[in-house]
Amino acid sequence: MPTPLTIRPLLPTDLAAVLRVQAACYPPAMQEAAAVVNARLAAAAATCLAASDADGVCGYLFAYPSRLGRVTDLGSTFELAPDADTLYLHDLAVDPRALGRGLARALVEHLLDLGRGLGLTHAALVSVQDSTRFWNGFGFAARATNDAGLLTYPPGATYMTRMLALKS
Numbered sequence: 001m002p003t004p005l006t007i008r009p010l011l012p013t014d015l016a017a018v019l020r021v022q023a024a025c026y027p028p029a030m031q032e033a034a035a036v037v038n039a040r041l042a043a044a045a046a047t048c049l050a051a052s053d054a055d056g057v058c059g060y061l062f063a064y065p066s067r068l069g070r071v072t073d074l075g076s077t078f079e080l081a082p083d084a085d086t087l088y089l090h091d092l093a094v095d096p097r098a099l100g101r102g103l104a105r106a107l108v109e110h111l112l113d114l115g116r117g118l119g120l121t122h123a124a125l126v127s128v129q130d131s132t133r134f135w136n137g138f139g140f141a142a143r144a145t146n147d148a149g150l151l152t153y154p155p156g157a158t159y160m161t162r163m164l165a166l167k168s
Ligand SMILES: CC(C)(COP(=O)(O)OP(=O)(O)OC[C@H]1O[C@@H](n2cnc3c(N)ncnc32)[C@H](O)[C@@H]1OP(=O)(O)O)[C@@H](O)C(=O)NCCC(=O)NCCS
Pocket: 025, 026, 092, 093, 094, 095, 098, 099, 100, 101, 102, 103, 104, 105, 106, 126, 127, 128, 129, 131, 133, 134, 137
């Protein structure tokens, strides 16, 4: 029987676990460097979350305040927008050992509530690894962007957005 899940702020001490989950979830070409992951957490700790159970961290979600239409290049640090209107979800991953237990839903719903609390009007992301249907389930829909950052992702990457005011 799986132990209960906790959703909490991501901490610098979680870095090794984050890298382990990342390695299990993405191909080599999409692995992002430890220093970049660390810098993102330092820049946006208020909007980066961990999911953990009795065996430790088994999922994470990195996000930060941005602008609608803007994409974070793969492998680059977060540049928080002073005039942010959008919660940008950069990376959501769940350890294969914990799939299908509602971790991703718990992380995303917790984060979207944080975004509402920050007064942001939209949420956005780049869907990879055939995840558009997954994101549709959270109210996200594909939207055009002319941000060249989208080209730093593998083919099939899709920019998606939703309004934040309404719950998914
Ligand atoms: C996608 C991912 C985050 C799902 O994690 P999870 O904890 O198993 O998801 P949950 O159990 O919280 O499921 C949430 C909902 O999404 C649905 N879902 C899960 N995986 C799905 C998929 N691959 N396609 C479509 N829907 C999916 C579930 O049925 C569930 O629906 P419900 O809440 O309406 O019943 C996980 O498979 C993962 O980490 N993948 C690798 C990294 C990745 O590609 N991340 C997305 C990059 S944009």
